[in-house]
Amino acid sequence: MPNTQMMLQLHDPGISQVRRAIGYLLSFLPSLAVLGSGMTKFWPDNEIHALLAQLGMGEYAIAIGLTEIACVLLYWIPRTSNLGFFLFCSYVGGITVAELILDQVPWPGLTIGAMIYAGTLLRKPSLLG
Template sequence: MPFELTRVVWTDNCFPPGCQFALDRSALFYFQSAAMVVSTTGSRKLTIAGWVLSGIVAAFLALVSAAGKFIQPPPQGTLDAANHLGLPIEKFPAIGVLEIACVILFLIPRTAFLGAILLAGYLGGAAAIHVRVGDPWVFPILFGVLAWVGYGLRRPDVIRAAFAPRPGQQSS
Protein backbone atom coordinates (compact mmCIF):
# COMPACT_ATOMS: atom_id res chain seq x y z
CA MET A 1 0.00 0.00 0.00
CA PRO A 2 1.51 3.39 -0.91
CA PHE A 3 2.08 5.97 1.78
CA GLU A 4 -0.68 8.49 2.16
CA LEU A 5 -0.15 12.14 2.81
CA THR A 6 -1.93 13.26 5.92
CA ARG A 7 -2.86 16.79 6.89
CA VAL A 8 -2.03 17.60 10.51
CA VAL A 9 -2.79 20.74 12.49
CA TRP A 10 -0.74 21.37 15.61
CA THR A 11 -2.70 21.17 18.84
CA ASP A 12 -1.58 21.23 22.45
CA ASN A 13 -2.84 17.71 22.98
CA CYS A 14 -0.99 16.24 20.01
CA PHE A 15 -2.12 12.74 19.12
CA PRO A 16 -0.81 10.05 19.38
CA PRO A 17 0.51 10.55 22.92
CA GLY A 18 4.17 11.39 23.13
CA CYS A 19 4.56 12.91 19.67
CA GLN A 20 6.43 16.18 19.48
CA PHE A 21 6.93 18.59 16.62
CA ALA A 22 9.40 21.48 16.57
CA LEU A 23 7.06 23.73 14.61
CA ASP A 24 5.09 26.85 15.26
CA ARG A 25 1.77 25.96 16.93
CA SER A 26 -0.27 27.37 14.07
CA ALA A 27 1.71 25.52 11.41
CA LEU A 28 -0.14 23.37 8.94
CA PHE A 29 1.97 20.74 7.24
CA TYR A 30 1.93 17.48 5.37
CA PHE A 31 3.88 14.35 6.10
CA GLN A 32 3.78 10.69 5.30
CA SER A 33 1.74 8.94 7.98
CA ALA A 34 4.07 5.94 7.87
CA ALA A 35 7.01 8.17 8.78
CA MET A 36 5.49 9.25 12.07
CA VAL A 37 6.72 6.58 14.44
CA VAL A 38 6.10 7.14 18.10
CA SER A 39 7.85 5.10 20.73
CA THR A 40 5.17 3.19 22.61
CA THR A 41 7.43 1.18 24.87
CA GLY A 42 9.96 1.94 27.52
CA SER A 43 13.09 -0.03 28.09
CA ARG A 44 13.08 -3.71 27.30
CA LYS A 45 13.66 -4.64 30.96
CA LEU A 46 10.65 -2.60 32.11
CA THR A 47 8.49 -4.13 29.39
CA ILE A 48 9.52 -7.62 30.48
CA ALA A 49 8.83 -6.71 34.11
CA GLY A 50 5.39 -5.48 33.06
CA TRP A 51 4.60 -8.74 31.29
CA VAL A 52 5.82 -10.77 34.28
CA LEU A 53 3.70 -8.73 36.69
CA SER A 54 0.70 -8.93 34.34
CA GLY A 55 1.23 -12.68 34.06
CA ILE A 56 1.31 -13.13 37.83
CA VAL A 57 -1.93 -11.17 38.24
CA ALA A 58 -3.57 -13.03 35.35
CA ALA A 59 -2.42 -16.44 36.63
CA PHE A 60 -3.84 -15.81 40.08
CA LEU A 61 -7.15 -14.48 38.75
CA ALA A 62 -7.62 -17.19 36.11
CA LEU A 63 -6.07 -20.24 37.77
CA VAL A 64 -6.93 -19.67 41.42
CA SER A 65 -9.89 -17.33 41.67
CA ALA A 66 -11.88 -18.14 38.52
CA ALA A 67 -11.06 -21.85 38.40
CA GLY A 68 -12.54 -22.34 41.86
CA LYS A 69 -15.86 -21.06 40.60
CA PHE A 70 -16.21 -23.99 38.15
CA ILE A 71 -15.60 -26.92 40.53
CA GLN A 72 -18.68 -29.17 40.67
CA PRO A 73 -19.90 -30.10 43.18
CA PRO A 74 -18.63 -27.04 45.03
CA PRO A 75 -16.40 -27.79 48.03
CA GLN A 76 -17.77 -26.95 51.46
CA GLY A 77 -15.39 -23.97 51.72
CA THR A 78 -16.81 -22.46 48.52
CA LEU A 79 -20.37 -22.97 49.77
CA ASP A 80 -19.49 -21.30 53.08
CA ALA A 81 -17.81 -18.36 51.30
CA ALA A 82 -20.79 -17.89 48.95
CA ASN A 83 -23.18 -17.95 51.90
CA HIS A 84 -21.01 -15.51 53.89
CA LEU A 85 -20.70 -13.06 50.97
CA GLY A 86 -24.39 -13.31 50.10
CA LEU A 87 -23.77 -14.63 46.57
CA PRO A 88 -25.89 -17.42 45.10
CA ILE A 89 -23.68 -20.41 44.28
CA GLU A 90 -25.54 -20.83 40.96
CA LYS A 91 -23.99 -17.55 39.76
CA PHE A 92 -20.38 -18.63 40.39
CA PRO A 93 -19.81 -20.12 36.90
CA ALA A 94 -21.05 -16.89 35.27
CA ILE A 95 -18.80 -14.84 37.55
CA GLY A 96 -15.90 -17.14 36.63
CA VAL A 97 -16.56 -16.68 32.89
CA LEU A 98 -16.65 -12.91 33.38
CA GLU A 99 -13.36 -13.01 35.31
CA ILE A 100 -11.62 -15.13 32.68
CA ALA A 101 -12.92 -12.90 29.87
CA CYS A 102 -11.46 -9.83 31.62
CA VAL A 103 -8.12 -11.62 32.08
CA ILE A 104 -7.98 -12.68 28.43
CA LEU A 105 -8.71 -9.13 27.26
CA PHE A 106 -6.00 -7.88 29.65
CA LEU A 107 -3.39 -10.24 28.19
CA ILE A 108 -4.04 -9.47 24.51
CA PRO A 109 -1.90 -6.42 23.66
CA ARG A 110 -4.53 -4.84 21.40
CA THR A 111 -7.27 -5.08 24.04
CA ALA A 112 -5.12 -4.72 27.18
CA PHE A 113 -6.39 -1.22 27.98
CA LEU A 114 -10.01 -2.38 27.88
CA GLY A 115 -9.05 -5.47 29.89
CA ALA A 116 -7.34 -3.34 32.55
CA ILE A 117 -10.43 -1.14 32.85
CA LEU A 118 -12.71 -4.18 33.11
CA LEU A 119 -10.43 -5.83 35.67
CA ALA A 120 -10.48 -2.65 37.74
CA GLY A 121 -14.27 -2.69 37.68
CA TYR A 122 -14.46 -6.40 38.48
CA LEU A 123 -11.99 -6.10 41.36
CA GLY A 124 -13.72 -2.94 42.60
CA GLY A 125 -16.93 -4.93 42.81
CA ALA A 126 -15.13 -7.69 44.69
CA ALA A 127 -13.76 -5.13 47.14
CA ALA A 128 -17.25 -3.66 47.62
CA ILE A 129 -18.68 -7.10 48.43
CA HIS A 130 -15.93 -7.67 51.00
CA VAL A 131 -16.50 -4.24 52.57
CA ARG A 132 -20.25 -4.93 52.76
CA VAL A 133 -19.76 -8.07 54.86
CA GLY A 134 -16.86 -6.68 56.91
CA ASP A 135 -14.10 -8.85 55.40
CA PRO A 136 -10.61 -7.59 54.52
CA TRP A 137 -10.89 -5.73 51.20
CA VAL A 138 -7.19 -5.06 50.53
CA PHE A 139 -6.46 -7.97 48.19
CA PRO A 140 -8.86 -7.04 45.35
CA ILE A 141 -7.56 -3.46 45.45
CA LEU A 142 -3.95 -4.69 45.53
CA PHE A 143 -4.50 -6.92 42.50
CA GLY A 144 -6.17 -4.05 40.63
CA VAL A 145 -3.21 -1.78 41.34
CA LEU A 146 -0.75 -4.52 40.34
CA ALA A 147 -2.65 -5.05 37.08
CA TRP A 148 -2.40 -1.34 36.23
CA VAL A 149 1.29 -1.17 37.21
CA GLY A 150 1.94 -4.18 34.97
CA TYR A 151 0.02 -2.54 32.12
CA GLY A 152 1.85 0.74 32.70
CA LEU A 153 5.21 -1.00 32.44
CA ARG A 154 4.07 -2.71 29.23
CA ARG A 155 2.69 0.52 27.71
CA PRO A 156 4.26 3.61 29.32
CA ASP A 157 2.90 5.85 26.55
CA VAL A 158 -0.65 5.29 27.77
CA ILE A 159 0.27 6.22 31.33
CA ARG A 160 2.18 9.31 30.13
CA ALA A 161 -0.85 10.37 28.10
CA ALA A 162 -3.12 9.97 31.11
CA PHE A 163 -0.98 12.26 33.25
CA ALA A 164 0.12 14.72 30.56
CA PRO A 165 -0.73 18.38 31.12
CA ARG A 166 -3.90 19.45 29.34
CA PRO A 167 -4.07 22.43 26.99
CA GLY A 168 -3.85 25.68 28.92
CA GLN A 169 -2.61 23.89 32.04
CA GLN A 170 0.76 24.90 33.46
CA SER A 171 3.25 22.05 33.73
CA SER A 172 5.34 22.08 36.86
Template sequence: MTAAQHMATAPAESKGAIVWTGRILSGLVVLFLLFDGAIKLVPLQVVTDTVIPLGWPTDATTWRALGIVLIASALLYAYPRTSVLGAILITAYLGGAVATQMRVGSPLFSHTLFGVYLGIILWGGLWLRDPRVRALLPMAR
Protein backbone atom coordinates in the same frame (compact mmCIF):
# COMPACT_ATOMS: atom_id res chain seq x y z
CA MET B 1 10.86 15.20 32.68
CA THR B 2 8.05 12.70 33.06
CA ALA B 3 8.66 9.00 33.52
CA ALA B 4 7.30 8.37 30.01
CA GLN B 5 9.83 10.83 28.56
CA HIS B 6 12.56 9.24 30.67
CA MET B 7 11.58 5.82 29.29
CA ALA B 8 11.92 7.17 25.74
CA THR B 9 15.48 8.30 26.43
CA ALA B 10 16.51 5.31 28.60
CA PRO B 11 19.04 2.82 27.26
CA ALA B 12 17.61 -0.18 25.44
CA GLU B 13 18.69 -2.57 28.24
CA SER B 14 16.80 -0.51 30.80
CA LYS B 15 13.68 -0.36 28.62
CA GLY B 16 13.80 -4.12 28.16
CA ALA B 17 14.07 -4.73 31.89
CA ILE B 18 11.15 -2.40 32.61
CA VAL B 19 8.95 -4.02 29.97
CA TRP B 20 9.82 -7.51 31.25
CA THR B 21 9.05 -6.45 34.81
CA GLY B 22 5.65 -5.30 33.57
CA ARG B 23 5.10 -8.55 31.72
CA ILE B 24 5.99 -10.59 34.81
CA LEU B 25 3.68 -8.55 37.06
CA SER B 26 0.89 -8.79 34.48
CA GLY B 27 1.51 -12.52 34.06
CA LEU B 28 1.20 -13.12 37.79
CA VAL B 29 -2.08 -11.21 37.89
CA VAL B 30 -3.41 -13.14 34.87
CA LEU B 31 -2.46 -16.49 36.41
CA PHE B 32 -4.15 -15.60 39.69
CA LEU B 33 -7.32 -14.39 37.94
CA LEU B 34 -7.48 -17.43 35.65
CA PHE B 35 -7.14 -19.70 38.69
CA ASP B 36 -9.80 -17.74 40.57
CA GLY B 37 -12.13 -17.87 37.57
CA ALA B 38 -11.51 -21.59 37.04
CA ILE B 39 -12.43 -22.55 40.61
CA LYS B 40 -15.67 -20.63 40.15
CA LEU B 41 -16.48 -22.63 37.01
CA VAL B 42 -16.27 -26.00 38.73
CA PRO B 43 -17.37 -24.65 41.42
CA LEU B 44 -15.20 -26.03 44.18
CA GLN B 45 -16.56 -26.43 47.69
CA VAL B 46 -14.16 -23.73 48.89
CA VAL B 47 -16.02 -21.22 46.70
CA THR B 48 -19.37 -22.15 48.25
CA ASP B 49 -17.91 -22.09 51.77
CA THR B 50 -16.33 -18.69 51.17
CA VAL B 51 -19.40 -16.93 49.75
CA ILE B 52 -21.85 -17.90 52.49
CA PRO B 53 -20.47 -15.39 55.06
CA LEU B 54 -20.35 -12.73 52.32
CA GLY B 55 -24.08 -13.02 51.73
CA TRP B 56 -23.82 -14.18 48.12
CA PRO B 57 -26.05 -16.95 46.75
CA THR B 58 -24.48 -20.39 46.76
CA ASP B 59 -25.98 -21.58 43.47
CA ALA B 60 -23.46 -22.71 40.87
CA THR B 61 -25.01 -20.61 38.10
CA THR B 62 -24.01 -17.32 39.75
CA TRP B 63 -20.43 -18.45 40.32
CA ARG B 64 -20.02 -19.93 36.86
CA ALA B 65 -21.15 -16.64 35.33
CA LEU B 66 -18.68 -14.69 37.48
CA GLY B 67 -15.94 -17.18 36.59
CA ILE B 68 -16.61 -16.67 32.88
CA VAL B 69 -16.56 -12.87 33.29
CA LEU B 70 -13.29 -13.05 35.21
CA ILE B 71 -11.58 -15.41 32.76
CA ALA B 72 -12.73 -13.35 29.77
CA SER B 73 -11.50 -10.13 31.39
CA ALA B 74 -8.14 -11.71 32.27
CA LEU B 75 -7.68 -12.92 28.70
CA LEU B 76 -8.54 -9.46 27.35
CA TYR B 77 -5.94 -8.01 29.74
CA ALA B 78 -3.30 -10.53 28.63
CA TYR B 79 -3.75 -9.70 24.92
CA PRO B 80 -1.84 -6.46 24.12
CA ARG B 81 -4.46 -4.97 21.77
CA THR B 82 -7.24 -5.28 24.37
CA SER B 83 -5.21 -4.97 27.57
CA VAL B 84 -6.66 -1.61 28.60
CA LEU B 85 -10.23 -2.88 28.18
CA GLY B 86 -9.32 -5.96 30.22
CA ALA B 87 -7.76 -3.79 32.93
CA ILE B 88 -10.90 -1.65 33.12
CA LEU B 89 -13.17 -4.70 33.38
CA ILE B 90 -10.98 -6.32 36.04
CA THR B 91 -10.87 -3.05 37.99
CA ALA B 92 -14.68 -2.99 38.01
CA TYR B 93 -14.76 -6.64 39.15
CA LEU B 94 -12.27 -5.88 41.93
CA GLY B 95 -14.34 -2.87 42.99
CA GLY B 96 -17.26 -5.21 43.58
CA ALA B 97 -15.05 -7.51 45.61
CA VAL B 98 -13.82 -4.63 47.77
CA ALA B 99 -17.39 -3.38 48.30
CA THR B 100 -18.54 -6.87 49.30
CA GLN B 101 -15.71 -7.28 51.81
CA MET B 102 -16.35 -3.81 53.23
CA ARG B 103 -20.11 -4.47 53.54
CA VAL B 104 -19.58 -7.53 55.74
CA GLY B 105 -16.86 -5.90 57.86
CA SER B 106 -13.93 -8.06 56.78
CA PRO B 107 -10.45 -7.20 58.07
CA LEU B 108 -9.26 -4.08 56.23
CA PHE B 109 -5.67 -4.80 55.22
CA SER B 110 -5.92 -8.53 54.50
CA HIS B 111 -9.36 -8.96 52.95
CA THR B 112 -11.02 -5.65 52.10
CA LEU B 113 -8.02 -4.03 50.43
CA PHE B 114 -6.83 -7.19 48.64
CA GLY B 115 -8.67 -6.08 45.49
CA VAL B 116 -6.95 -2.69 45.70
CA TYR B 117 -3.54 -4.37 45.98
CA LEU B 118 -4.31 -6.57 43.00
CA GLY B 119 -5.53 -3.55 41.02
CA ILE B 120 -2.31 -1.65 41.75
CA ILE B 121 -0.24 -4.59 40.50
CA LEU B 122 -2.55 -4.96 37.48
CA TRP B 123 -2.25 -1.31 36.41
CA GLY B 124 1.44 -1.12 37.39
CA GLY B 125 2.24 -4.10 35.19
CA LEU B 126 0.28 -2.59 32.32
CA TRP B 127 1.96 0.80 32.81
CA LEU B 128 5.40 -0.81 32.68
CA ARG B 129 4.72 -2.95 29.61
CA ASP B 130 2.65 -0.56 27.47
CA PRO B 131 4.07 2.78 26.26
CA ARG B 132 0.54 3.99 25.37
CA VAL B 133 -0.49 3.70 29.01
CA ARG B 134 2.70 5.44 30.13
CA ALA B 135 1.90 8.30 27.74
CA LEU B 136 -1.69 8.47 29.01
CA LEU B 137 -0.71 8.28 32.69
CA PRO B 138 2.69 9.96 32.97
CA MET B 139 4.46 9.87 36.31
CA ALA B 140 6.23 13.11 37.18
CA ARG B 141 9.69 12.90 38.61
Protein backbone atom coordinates in the same frame (compact mmCIF):
# COMPACT_ATOMS: atom_id res chain seq x y z
CA MET C 1 -5.39 10.39 16.89
CA PRO C 2 -4.12 7.23 18.67
CA ASN C 3 -1.49 5.12 17.01
CA THR C 4 -3.37 1.97 15.93
CA GLN C 5 -0.18 -0.10 15.88
CA MET C 6 0.49 0.73 19.56
CA MET C 7 -3.05 -0.32 20.49
CA LEU C 8 -2.43 -3.78 19.04
CA GLN C 9 0.57 -4.53 21.27
CA LEU C 10 0.91 -5.71 24.86
CA HIS C 11 3.63 -3.11 25.46
CA ASP C 12 4.63 0.21 23.96
CA PRO C 13 7.72 0.35 21.76
CA GLY C 14 10.74 2.14 23.14
CA ILE C 15 10.43 1.16 26.79
CA SER C 16 13.44 -0.47 28.44
CA GLN C 17 13.72 -4.23 28.77
CA VAL C 18 13.81 -3.96 32.56
CA ARG C 19 10.64 -1.86 32.64
CA ARG C 20 8.93 -4.25 30.24
CA ALA C 21 10.00 -7.33 32.26
CA ILE C 22 8.81 -5.84 35.56
CA GLY C 23 5.57 -4.76 33.88
CA TYR C 24 4.93 -8.25 32.54
CA LEU C 25 5.73 -9.83 35.92
CA LEU C 26 3.40 -7.44 37.76
CA SER C 27 0.70 -8.19 35.19
CA PHE C 28 1.16 -11.94 34.98
CA LEU C 29 0.99 -12.81 38.69
CA PRO C 30 -2.43 -11.26 39.41
CA SER C 31 -3.70 -12.62 36.09
CA LEU C 32 -2.86 -16.12 37.31
CA ALA C 33 -4.60 -15.45 40.63
CA VAL C 34 -7.81 -14.22 38.97
CA LEU C 35 -7.72 -16.99 36.37
CA GLY C 36 -7.35 -19.56 39.17
CA SER C 37 -10.18 -17.92 41.07
CA GLY C 38 -12.36 -18.10 37.98
CA MET C 39 -11.61 -21.79 37.55
CA THR C 40 -12.56 -22.59 41.17
CA LYS C 41 -16.06 -21.26 40.53
CA PHE C 42 -16.75 -24.37 38.43
CA TRP C 43 -16.21 -26.78 41.36
CA PRO C 44 -18.93 -26.54 44.01
CA ASP C 45 -18.48 -27.01 47.73
CA ASN C 46 -15.36 -24.96 48.26
CA GLU C 47 -14.57 -21.87 50.32
CA ILE C 48 -15.25 -19.54 47.40
CA HIS C 49 -18.80 -20.83 47.07
CA ALA C 50 -19.36 -20.34 50.80
CA LEU C 51 -18.17 -16.73 50.55
CA LEU C 52 -20.37 -16.09 47.52
CA ALA C 53 -23.32 -17.55 49.43
CA GLN C 54 -22.63 -15.08 52.28
CA LEU C 55 -22.82 -12.29 49.71
CA GLY C 56 -26.10 -13.68 48.35
CA MET C 57 -24.41 -14.48 45.03
CA GLY C 58 -23.88 -18.23 45.33
CA GLU C 59 -26.15 -19.01 42.39
CA TYR C 60 -24.01 -16.80 40.15
CA ALA C 61 -20.72 -18.60 40.80
CA ILE C 62 -20.29 -19.90 37.26
CA ALA C 63 -21.19 -16.54 35.70
CA ILE C 64 -18.69 -14.82 38.01
CA GLY C 65 -16.04 -17.40 37.08
CA LEU C 66 -16.69 -16.83 33.38
CA THR C 67 -16.41 -13.07 33.94
CA GLU C 68 -13.05 -13.49 35.67
CA ILE C 69 -11.72 -15.70 32.88
CA ALA C 70 -13.06 -13.32 30.20
CA CYS C 71 -11.39 -10.31 31.87
CA VAL C 72 -8.02 -12.09 31.92
CA LEU C 73 -8.35 -13.31 28.33
CA LEU C 74 -9.33 -9.87 27.02
CA TYR C 75 -6.44 -8.37 28.97
CA TRP C 76 -3.87 -10.66 27.31
CA ILE C 77 -5.19 -10.55 23.72
CA PRO C 78 -3.23 -7.73 22.06
CA ARG C 79 -6.20 -6.35 20.10
CA THR C 80 -8.41 -6.18 23.22
CA SER C 81 -5.78 -5.54 25.91
CA ASN C 82 -6.82 -1.94 26.59
CA LEU C 83 -10.47 -2.93 27.02
CA GLY C 84 -9.35 -5.90 29.11
CA PHE C 85 -7.30 -3.61 31.33
CA PHE C 86 -10.28 -1.40 32.15
CA LEU C 87 -12.60 -4.38 32.67
CA PHE C 88 -9.97 -6.10 34.84
CA CYS C 89 -9.56 -2.99 37.02
CA SER C 90 -13.33 -2.65 37.35
CA TYR C 91 -13.68 -6.30 38.31
CA VAL C 92 -10.95 -5.95 40.94
CA GLY C 93 -12.92 -3.04 42.39
CA GLY C 94 -15.79 -5.48 42.86
CA ILE C 95 -13.47 -7.93 44.62
CA THR C 96 -12.43 -5.17 47.02
CA VAL C 97 -16.05 -4.21 47.75
CA ALA C 98 -16.98 -7.86 48.36
CA GLU C 99 -14.11 -8.20 50.83
CA LEU C 100 -15.31 -5.10 52.67
CA ILE C 101 -18.90 -6.41 52.79
CA LEU C 102 -17.57 -9.65 54.30
CA ASP C 103 -15.76 -7.60 56.98
CA GLN C 104 -12.38 -8.65 55.65
CA VAL C 105 -9.37 -6.43 55.14
CA PRO C 106 -9.32 -6.04 51.34
CA TRP C 107 -5.63 -6.83 50.86
CA PRO C 108 -6.16 -9.37 48.05
CA GLY C 109 -8.31 -6.99 45.98
CA LEU C 110 -6.09 -3.99 46.60
CA THR C 111 -2.91 -5.95 45.87
CA ILE C 112 -4.24 -7.46 42.65
CA GLY C 113 -5.54 -4.05 41.55
CA ALA C 114 -2.27 -2.27 42.30
CA MET C 115 -0.23 -4.92 40.50
CA ILE C 116 -2.45 -4.87 37.39
CA TYR C 117 -2.44 -1.08 37.29
CA ALA C 118 1.32 -0.71 37.86
CA GLY C 119 2.25 -3.58 35.55
CA THR C 120 0.09 -2.32 32.72
CA LEU C 121 1.30 1.27 33.00
CA LEU C 122 4.92 0.13 33.07
CA ARG C 123 4.31 -1.74 29.80
CA LYS C 124 1.91 0.77 28.22
CA PRO C 125 2.59 4.31 29.46
CA SER C 126 0.58 5.56 26.47
CA LEU C 127 -2.62 4.67 28.41
CA LEU C 128 -2.00 7.72 30.58
CA GLY C 129 -2.50 10.00 27.66
